[in-house]
Amino acid sequence: MKQLPAPEHAAIVGxxxxxxxxxxEDEADLLVAEAPDAAWLENAVQQRVAGEPLEYIVGWAEFCGLRVHVAPGVFVPRLRTSVLVHEALRVAPRAPVVLDLCCGAGGIGAAILAARPDAVIHAADIDPAATACAERTLGEVAARASAAGPRPAGRSQVYTGDLYDPLPSTLRGTVDVLVANAPYVPTDDIRLMPTEARDHELTAALDGGLDGLELQRKVARAAGEWLAPHGHLLIETSRRQAAATGGILESAGFSASTVRDDEVEGTVAVGERAHHHTSLSLPAQRDG
Incomplete structure (x- = not known):
């Protein structure tokens, strides 16, 4: 629907x-713009009033200027994760091979591919609903890049399984940038999260174990097998957990630094092979 009479629009806003x-007001504008007809709009408003996340109602979330497909239960991309994308682009070489673990709806890989059409993106998640969304989004971004002109066309491949388990063995030792937005909320803190996340996203997409770092440890321990000699490992974390995440990277054989963007409240731990340390790494910031 293009628009509604002002009184009807005002009623939805109310x-x-x-x-x-x-x-x-912004949500009302979006629902009206997405509505194919009045019946859909009324149902959508009812769902939103009942607490359904807006992204699940319209079927997509905005992330780094892209529409990322989402489905009920799938982790919705957060603005803070744009820091992870920016850092991945900063350290990526030409024609990078990127591995996105715990990819969720595929927003990170899609944003990297949109900015670097020469990239090869491998993305994996344990949730088949999430990987179905990732396949759609990455496929659309790749198609747009191919249609844009004679630039090198990147590729993407999505796998369903636990962390590294579904990846092909041929990927070992070839990854330039490994990014992971693994769940990092401590189990006991999930109850403190906003209702939309706590009640609608899968607990497995939020729960990082007792201290929130369980999956980060698993990612870091095996990362060296998959990274190229010059490769980087980037893990999203929180200000409170940044020092511990940096310690995990160091224990796994990486030199570690922390990048923090207060504007979007995003924190990323950046690891690179200690014996290939270069000026690309920022001085470590131990956030408490």
């Missing part, structure tokens, strides 16, 4: 605001 939607 319903959303009464339900606690902070950005009620």
């Amino acid at each position: 319903r959303l605001r009464a339900a606690g939607c902070v950005f009620a």
Whole structure:
């Protein structure tokens, strides 16, 4: 639907605001723009008033200027993860091979591919609903890059399985940039998360174990087998956990630094092989 009469639009805004939607006007505009007909719009408003995340209702989330497909239960890309994308692009060589573990809906790999059409993206997640979304988004980004002109066309491949388990053995030792937004919320802290995440996203997409770092340890321990000699390992973390994540990287044989962007509240631990340390790494910041 292109637009609604002002009184009807105002009524939707009022319903959303009464339900606690902070950005009620923007959400109303989006739902009207996405609605194929009045029946869909009414159902969508009812879902939103009942607390369904907006991204699940419209079927996509905006991330780094892209529409990333999402489905109910799939982790919704957060703005803070744009820091992980920026750092991956900073350290990536020409025609990089990128591995995105715990890829969720595929937003990180898609954003890297959109910025670097020469990249080869490998993405993996244990949730088949998430990898189905990732395949759609990465496929669309790759198709747009191919249609844009004679630039080198990158490729993408999505795998379903636990961390490194589904990856082909031919990928070992070839990855230039390994990115991981593995779940890092301590189990006991999930109850403190916003309702939309706690009640609608799969717990497995949030739960990082007792201290939140369980999956980060697993990623870091095996990363050396998959990285090229010059490769980098980048892990999203929190300000509070940054020092511990850096310690995990160092224990796995990497030199570690921390990048923090307060504007989007994003924190990334950057690891590179200690014996290939270069000025690309920023001085370590031990965030508490």
